[in-house]
Amino acid sequence: MIKEKQETKGDIRNTAYKTVVDMVFGKTGIPNAKKVLREIYLMAKDFVGRKSTGKAYFVESRYKGSERLIQEKGIKQVIELGAGFSPHALNLQANVENYIEVDLPRNSQNKERIIKKIAPDLKVYYVGGDIFKEDTWKSIESKLIGTPTTIFGEGFMQYTDPEQRAFLAVQIKRILNRTGGLWFFEDSLTFHTEFAQNQEIRAMSEMMVQKSGNSQLLQHISQKSLENELRNYGFKVERIPAPTDLETPELDELGKRTLKQFKHWVLTPKEKNGN
Numbered sequence: 001m002i003k004e005k006q007e008t009k010g011d012i013r014n015t016a017y018k019t020v021v022d023m024v025f026g027k028t029g030i031p032n033a034k035k036v037l038r039e040i041y042l043m044a045k046d047f048v049g050r051k052s053t054g055k056a057y058f059v060e061s062r063y064k065g066s067e068r069l070i071q072e073k074g075i076k077q078v079i080e081l082g083a084g085f086s087p088h089a090l091n092l093q094a095n096v097e098n099y100i101e102v103d104l105p106r107n108s109q110n111k112e113r114i115i116k117k118i119a120p121d122l123k124v125y126y127v128g129g130d131i132f133k134e135d136t137w138k139s140i141e142s143k144l145i146g147t148p149t150t151i152f153g154e155g156f157m158q159y160t161d162p163e164q165r166a167f168l169a170v171q172i173k174r175i176l177n178r179t180g181g182l183w184f185f186e187d188s189l190t191f192h193t194e195f196a197q198n199q200e201i202r203a204m205s206e207m208m209v210q211k212s213g214n215s216q217l218l219q220h221i222s223q224k225s226l227e228n229e230l231r232n233y234g235f236k237v238e239r240i241p242a243p244t245d246l247e248t249p250e251l252d253e254l255g256k257r258t259l260k261q262f263k264h265w266v267l268t269p270k271e272k273n274g275n
C-alpha cells in the first residue's frame with residue numbers, strides 16, 4: 001500500500017490521525033477517542049486538524065460493527081491490521097485476552113507511546129511493520145495464543161489492490177486454519193460502483209486520495225466482483241448490515257442511504273472439500 005519513508009503531510013499514515021479527529025469532532029461518543037486525540041496533538045499538532053470530514057458516520061459505523069462482532073462471537077484474540085490510533089484495544093480490554101496491533105513502524109511506536117501514557121497496564125503487542133511483508137506476519141504469528149482469532153482492519157481494505165488482497169488472504173487463511181476465527185472488514189464506497197458518480201461522495205474520496213497519496217480508493221470494484229475474488233481465495237463470505245444506530249449528528253440523509261446499502265464482510269476459510 002505504501003512504503004516506509006519520511007513522514008510527510010500527504011501520507012496514508014496520516015489518515016490515521018484523521019479518523020480520530022472524526023471520532024471526536026463528529027461526536028461519535030467512541031470511548032477514549034478524546035484521550036488519544038489529546039496525545040496526538042501533543043505529538044503532531046502541526047498537521048492534525050480540528051474539524052471532522054462531516055461524514056463521521058463512516059468511522060462510527062465501522063467501529064461499532066467491529067466491536068459488536070467481537071463481543072457477539074466471544075472471540076478472545078484480535079489482530080488489528082492498520083490499527084492507527086484507534087482506541088479499540090482500550091475499549092475491548094474486558095473482552096479480549098490477546099490483542100495484537102499492526103501498523104507501519106512509526107505509527108506503531110507512536111501508538112504504543114500514547115497508550116502506555118493513557119493506560120500503563122494495558123497489554124497489547126504492537127507489531128511495527130509492513131502488512132504486505134512475510135516478516136511482519138512471522139512476527140504476528142509468534143504472538144498468537146491457541147484460541148480463535150478475529151483479524152480485522154478498518155479504513156484499510158479499500159486501499160488495497162487485488163495483488164495485495166491475494167497476499168493477505170494467504171496469510172490470514174494460514175492463521176485462521178490454525179486457530180479458528182474470522183476475518184472482518186467494513187464495506188466501503190470503493191466496493192460500490194453505484195456511488196462512484198455521486199458528487200459529494202466523490203469529493204470526499206478525492207480528498208482522501210490526496211491525503212493518502214493512494215488512488216486505489218477511486219478504483220471501484222463491484223460487490224459481486226469482490227465477493228468472487230474472496231471466494232476464489234478460499235473464503236466463505238457472509239455479510240452483515242452496517243450499524244446505523246449512531247450517535248454522530250452528522251448522519252444525514254445521504255449517510256443513511258449510503259449506510260443502508262453497506263454490508264460488512266465476514267470471512268472464514270472454506271473447508272478442504274470447498275464448503
Ligand SMILES: C[S@@+](CC[C@H](N)C(=O)[O-])C[C@H]1O[C@@H](n2cnc3c(N)ncnc32)[C@H](O)[C@@H]1O
Nearest residue numbers: 013015016019082083084103104130131154155
Ligand atoms: C485510514 S488509517 C485507519 C486507522 C485505524 N484503523 C482507524 O480506523 O482509525 C490506515 C492505517 O493503515 C496503516 N497502513 C497503511 N499501509 C500499511 C502497511 N503496508 N502496513 C501496515 N500498516 C499500514 C496506516 O499507517 C494507517 O494507520
